[in-house]
Amino acid sequence: MEKKTLILSANDVNQILETYGLNRLMDTLIKRTTDHIRSYDPEKTEIPIRSGFNYENNDPGLIEWMPVHKKGDEVVIKVVGYHPRNPQKYYLPTILSSISSYDTTTGHLKGLADGVLLTALRTGAASAVASQVLAKTQSSTLGLIGCGAQAVTQLHALSRVFDIKKVMLYDVDDKAMNTFSDRITMLDLNLEIVFSSINDILNTSDIVCTETSIDVGTGPLFYNLKTSDHLHINAIGSDFPGKVELPLNFLKQSLVCPDFLEQAKIEGECQQLEDSEIGPVLSDLVKHSEDYVYAKNQRTVFDSTGWALEDQIVMDLFLDLAKEFGIGQEIALENISEDAKNPYSFMLKAVSV
Numbered sequence: 001m002e003k004k005t006l007i008l009s010a011n012d013v014n015q016i017l018e019t020y021g022l023n024r025l026m027d028t029l030i031k032r033t034t035d036h037i038r039s040y041d042p043e044k045t046e047i048p049i050r051s052g053f054n055y056e057n058n059d060p061g062l063i064e065w066m067p068v069h070k071k072g073d074e075v076v077i078k079v080v081g082y083h084p085r086n087p088q089k090y091y092l093p094t095i096l097s098s099i100s101s102y103d104t105t106t107g108h109l110k111g112l113a114d115g116v117l118l119t120a121l122r123t124g125a126a127s128a129v130a131s132q133v134l135a136k137t138q139s140s141t142l143g144l145i146g147c148g149a150q151a152v153t154q155l156h157a158l159s160r161v162f163d164i165k166k167v168m169l170y171d172v173d174d175k176a177m178n179t180f181s182d183r184i185t186m187l188d189l190n191l192e193i194v195f196s197s198i199n200d201i202l203n204t205s206d207i208v209c210t211e212t213s214i215d216v217g218t219g220p221l222f223y224n225l226k227t228s229d230h231l232h233i234n235a236i237g238s239d240f241p242g243k244v245e246l247p248l249n250f251l252k253q254s255l256v257c258p259d260f261l262e263q264a265k266i267e268g269e270c271q272q273l274e275d276s277e278i279g280p281v282l283s284d285l286v287k288h289s290e291d292y293v294y295a296k297n298q299r300t301v302f303d304s305t306g307w308a309l310e311d312q313i314v315m316d317l318f319l320d321l322a323k324e325f326g327i328g329q330e331i332a333l334e335n336i337s338e339d340a341k342n343p344y345s346f347m348l349k350a351v352s353v
């Protein structure tokens, strides 16, 4: 029986990305996400709504856990912290996270990995999957409202499935906009980047991603602004009760598709809608994409609250690649004594020497 845990530190995760290639990784992740969602069966994979602790230690903060149970195989749990004052106050990312994977035959912890980069990657990949169904195939102008960490992987993922030629940026923080092009140099994209207003972004873009750390109760980001008729929005930042980015009237004019319905009704843009106003979930979009071709010509929203299935997909991908490349450290983390019924058995050995 396996006794060791494969640990993927931040360095290991970075090394996997460098060895495999950034674009190849994102392409593989988008494909795996599409395939897994297409074959997703809630009878075989249990995904409860996440839970957590929300607190005010001077600044708002939240630590939550996102479990997924693939029956007869594994349980993956992501623990994720959301502390929007982190970048300014502590030079830390807003989202800090780790992901663990357990064998359901024995309960053994198979793997433990950084969840910061993995979250950013899987959130980008999920938007690419949804946008491929809901956005115009020829989409070339992308608006990014909120230019932090998630904006980087939103652009990366979308640039792998659309021929993005122009990116329009808006953030309340000038520094986030000013540093954006430097933060994406490794993507080697041939893009026009313009600083813009939310008004112009909505008017001109084919696809918009909203990934702001807007405070609870202060949304939406805009009211009554004109948008292109076919605008598709990936709403990433609404992931907590009372935290919304999009106005109700825009949602009512749009086909709103949540990643995880029950969670989105509590934490996502869907918290503003009646059940009858909510469109198909992401798995329906992917499984029956031909039924939603019409949606490419109308306003659509992917209500992305973050689905634990996406964490399982990205975790399994990194564990597979780590084994293939021999990256990571195998550690006897759990105290598995030689005598399963004696936790002190290691001391008996010491005495006999």
Ligand SMILES: NC(=O)c1ccc[n+]([C@@H]2O[C@H](COP(=O)([O-])OP(=O)(O)OC[C@H]3O[C@@H](n4cnc5c(N)ncnc54)[C@H](O)[C@@H]3O)[C@@H](O)[C@H]2O)c1
Pocket (backbone or CB within 6 Å): 082, 084, 087, 094, 095, 119, 120, 123, 145, 146, 147, 148, 149, 150, 151, 170, 171, 172, 173, 176, 211, 212, 213, 214, 215, 221, 235, 236, 237, 238, 239, 304, 305, 306, 307
């Ligand atoms: N849906 C998901 O699966 C998922 C995954 C990860 C993060 N998120 C959410 O995405 C959001 C962004 O995360 P991040 O890691 O990029 O954070 P970040 O702190 O790196 O970036 C957030 C940016 O939003 C900007 N901002 C805040 N209020 C704004 C406003 N009113 N208008 C315009 N810009 C504003 C900030 O200045 C900052 O630059 C967070 O709300 C986070 O909870 C969602």
